[in-house]
Amino acid sequence: MNARWLKFAWLNTLRNRRRSIVTAGIAALGTAAILLAGGFALFTYEGLAQISARTTGHLIVAKPEQFLRDEDTPLQNGLDEVATLRAGLLADPAVRHVLPRVEFSGLISNGDKSTVMIAAGIDPDAEFAVKGPFLTLRSGAVLASGERNQVMLGAGLARSLKAEPGSSLTLLVSTTQGALNAQDVSVKGVFSSGIAEVDSRLLYTDVETAQKLLVTQRISSFGVFLNRIEATDPARARIAAALPQLTVQTWLDQALFYKSVKELYNRIFGALGLIIGAIVIFVVANAMAMAIIERTREIGTLRALGTLPAQLIRSFALEGLLLGGAGAALGSLGALAISVALLVFPVEMPPPPGRSSGYPLQISIDPALYGATLGAILLLAMLAAALVARRSVAKPIVEALAHV
């Protein structure tokens, strides 16, 4: 591409500055809207992916039946030889931690009132060390390894039972043999997971207390935590090959909420992107159509002087490229500035439906998203200009020269 054509296109964009500014401005708004919406979606995906992986572990190792059907009795499909299995998993170079998990349900009572609970037996020190502050502690303290017969209650469950740190409660469950068993426990802390439905049922205790209550040495599954989320698939393949009798699922297999949100957002923001793309096409096409009509006689002159139609189309496409490019560059800068500003001056979003806590509004600055958006806006602007120019340039020279 000769610089002379680029200069010619640039000078032409300056002929009607107001129109060019409006066109580039709309392209800038479109670009910024796509980048902000896309960046918000990416931030949401990243956040949900991290939460999902942190909740279950990057990999979940259990017997195949554990993933396929409900148990008839607690831990019917649980894992045996827990220590050996754990040591084997920790031998994988990508594995950082292996957290046992005992899942069970039953009743919890304060003496006056009983209610349904969903419980998880965990290795408290490792769990809180690995997962970080995945729960919001409302009162009391978190569990500690070595402390027996202690529980942490979801805020809703604690409220239902009028329990607070130090309260005594009774857990009532079916054992692995089908008999009823009860255990008095003390409330160590009250937490919120951020999801009201979960908080009204969930209870944490340590693995040993859970096993004692269920009268078993089994656990439900292992949550395997890796060094990086990107190592998930290779690690899964290695562990699955090493433990063919077990099933290894990834966090994504169990992240139903993540997948639902991603599917929904992809559709919403995809449609938004299409609409914005169409607006950019129409605006650039309209601006170019007006410019071309105004320059019909000039087009005739240039054609008479020996300019090929393709050269003129290319020149108009360059004008579209410059308008779209200026808009895309401005829009990118604007989106970048807003994204950075949200990091410096955090804005808290209200809790989404079904959740009890808000979240910080942040926009991911993703080079691939910026590159793709800039490329798409440039291409659309160029194509719109070229398409509009094509018909006018093909007009007979005599007609173009006679245009008033």
Added chain:
Amino acid sequence: MSSTAQVPPVLELRGVHKTYRLGLHVVPALQGVDLLVQPGEMLALTGPSGSGKSTLLNLAGLVDRPDAGEVLFRGRSLAGLSETQATYLRRDAIGFIFQSFNLVPVMTVADNVDYPLFLAGLPVAGRKQRIAEMLRAVGLTEHAKHRPDALSGGQRQRVAIARALVKRPTLVIADEPTASLDSQTADQVFELMRECGHAQRAAFLIASHDPRLVRRCDRIVTMLDGRIVADARERIAA
């Protein structure tokens, strides 16, 4: 046998017909026109409005095609010429001067003059030299960096002449080149065309209503109702 006898005419029209449609009406613009234009010849086309002058210029300038008859450029028939070939031929061999100058307003005077050379793909160094020579010839060296809107009508037409001649064309098509100018400026512009054209041995086909300009041409062809009704040189020769 002189050497000029072997040089083919720049332009030859043989029995050329051209009609236009204006709504439901068919307007015969040219009706069997025959014309020979020799190298270096300055030919004035005159006649009332609607006589077919502009149509003839369009056919001669390869911006339009005849319905019947044949147009030959430097002895070669243009009948089978593709649009792209015609464009290249215009680019390389035909200059245009328009009544309204038709300069590109966003380009400087020098860039307007440079445009045909740029299109032809000439190297920058050679182009600069030719632009400088041409601007000197038309007396606009000092205005090289100016935009057309900063020039007077006469100056703009001089730029148009420079643009038409800078590529050293074989034929220059000029449609009412002095119609937008006052008489003094028109005289100057015509003299400029004659000097530059003769220097380059370019043939000029000039459509004009201006009798003072027409009289100073080498040959005067008068048209009426799409036909040539008089050819002054032929009449003189007769």
